[in-house]
Amino acid sequence: MKDLLTRCVERRDLLRTLVEGQDRYGYLPGELLDGIAQTLDLPVNEVYGVASFYSFLSLKPLGRNTLWICRCLPCDLNGGKALLESIRDVLGIVPGETTSNGDFTLQLTNCIGACDQAPAMMVNADRYGRVGPVALREILSRYR
Numbered sequence: 001m002k003d004l005l006t007r008c009v010e011r012r013d014l015l016r017t018l019v020e021g022q023d024r025y026g027y028l029p030g031e032l033l034d035g036i037a038q039t040l041d042l043p044v045n046e047v048y049g050v051a052s053f054y055s056f057l058s059l060k061p062l063g064r065n066t067l068w069i070c071r072c073l074p075c076d077l078n079g080g081k082a083l084l085e086s087i088r089d090v091l092g093i094v095p096g097e098t099t100s101n102g103d104f105t106l107q108l109t110n111c112i113g114a115c116d117q118a119p120a121m122m123v124n125a126d127r128y129g130r131v132g133p134v135a136l137r138e139i140l141s142r143y144r
Contacts, residue, residue: 011042014042014047014050015050027061027062033051063099064104066105066107066124067123068109069087069106069108070110070119082133086136093105094106117130119131
């Protein structure tokens with residue numbers, strides 16, 4: 001953690017440091033956020049505010065794989081709710097939850113840039129479009 005903090009020397013380094021912390025730990029531990037605030041001489045609530053603003057950053061541990069479901073209008077109108085129901089049926093989780101074996105966490109996010117392929121989702125950094133129940137099962141099998 002110390003090496004992350006030594007590279008975080010100016011306020012403009014805040015988001016980059018948060019992303020690096022997320023990549024390293026899988027989430028943003030409180031002690032990292034406190035250390036960043038102290039290093040940059042910022043109020044802790046400001047650092048937490050930035051960390052909680054971005055949907056791809058997490059303040060709690062996530063599963064080994066994160067499912068990001070687009071909640072924008074095109075996805076919602078083209079089967080987004082059915083996709084969420086399929087995930088609930090297959091994995092037994094709703095947004096914000098992690099499977100009991102720690103394999104998957106389900107998160108909602110705003111646009112992932114695949115409006116022409118609605119409903120769209122991401123698994124980690126891999127984007128998938130036109131995801132129906134059959135495609136969902138096949139996609140999830142790649143990450144087990």
